[in-house]
Amino acid sequence: MRTALPGGVDLEKIISRLNNICQHCDYQGTPDCKEPACLVGFSRKVAAYAGQRGLLDIPGAHGLVPKGDFKPYYPEVVAPVLAETCRQCKECRDNHNPDCVVALVRTSMENTILSENINYPGSVFMYLAMVKGKNPELAALLGEELRKK
C-alpha cells in the first residue's frame, strides 16, 4: 500500500491516529466491530483503499459516510485525527472536493462529535474559525494538537 498520495498526502499519519481511536474502543476485536458502519472504521477503509489505488478522490464516497454510528466518542481522541486532516489538507479552496480522502476522514470525524457537518471552506484557517463557532471545546483541542510538532 502506498502511504503517500499524489500531492504528498501522508496516509500513514492519518491511519495511525485513527488506530488510536480504535485502541480505546470496547468493540475492537469483537464481532460487534463493524467497520463499514463505524465512522472510524469507514475512515480507515477510505485511507486503505486510497492507498491501494493511489487515489486522492473516491467519487461519490461522501454519500457512504455512516449515518448510524451513535457510539460515544471523546473529543480528546478525535481532535488528533481532525488535526492531522488539517495538516494533510492541500487547501484547494474553490476546488475543494467532498470526495477527497482527507475530506472523507474529516467529515467522518466531525460526525463523531458535532451535530452537523461543517461546510469545508477549502482553507484550514477558515475551518478552525468555523469549528470554534460550533464547538469551542473541540476548537481548543484542535488548536493544541496543531501546535504540536
Place this chain on the structure above:
Amino acid sequence: MGEGVFKQRNGMVAVDIVAACGVLTPGQLSGLARMAEECGVFRLKLTSRQTLVAVLGGDGVDKLVGSLPELGLKVSPYGNVVRAVKACAGNSALCPRSIGEALDLGIEIQERYMGLAVPKDFKIAVAGCPRGCTDPYCADLGVVASGRDVFDVAIGGYGGSSRPLHGVVIARRAAKEDVFFLIGHVLDRFKALGEPGEKLGRAIARLGLDPFSPDRPVKGDEVKPPEDFTKFLET
C-alpha cells in the same frame, strides 16, 4: 472554411498544424521534424489552442501541408468555424487530479465538430476537473468533468476580448452522450440565431439563455461510488 495558413509580417508563412488535442506520437513528432527541415521551416511554435505553428518561407508550404495527412495531422481550420479543441491531460492514465476522461472526450469532440461552419469562431475547451487548466469557462463551450463519466457544460464564455465573459452552466453531471447532444443542440441554435460575426456569448446576451438551452431534459446522474470501493468496504 478557411485554413490556418497565414502570411506573416516578415513575409514568411505560418502553417497552423493540429493534432489530437495536442497529443503527438513520437513518430508524428519526428516525422514532422523531418518534414520541417526538408521544407525549410524557420521556427515551430506551440499555440494556446494546443496546435503547432510552423513558420517557413512560401516555397515550402505546399510540400509541408501535403505531408501532414500521412503523419495523421492536418492544417487547422480557421475563420468562422469550430476550432481545434483544447483538452487537458485529464484521464485515468494521466493527470492524477482528473476525475473524468476529459482528454479522450476532447479528442472525440474535435473529430466530430472541428471545421463546422458557424456565425463566428467557436472554441471548445474540455477539462478533467474543476481546476479547469484549459479555461473551460472562457470558451464558447466548456466541458468540465464532474465525476467519472459525467460532465458539466457551460456556454457563452469569451476569454479573448476587452469585454470578457464567463460561460454559463447549462447542464450539470450530464452523461457523455448528453454532452454530444448539448454540443449539437447549441451549434444548431447558434447557426440559426447568431448574427454573422457575433460570438455565442454576445448572442446569449442579446437573446437570453433560453433559446440555447437544451429542449429536452438532460439527465443529471448521481455520483455512484466505484463498485470495487463498496465491495472493499464490506471486506
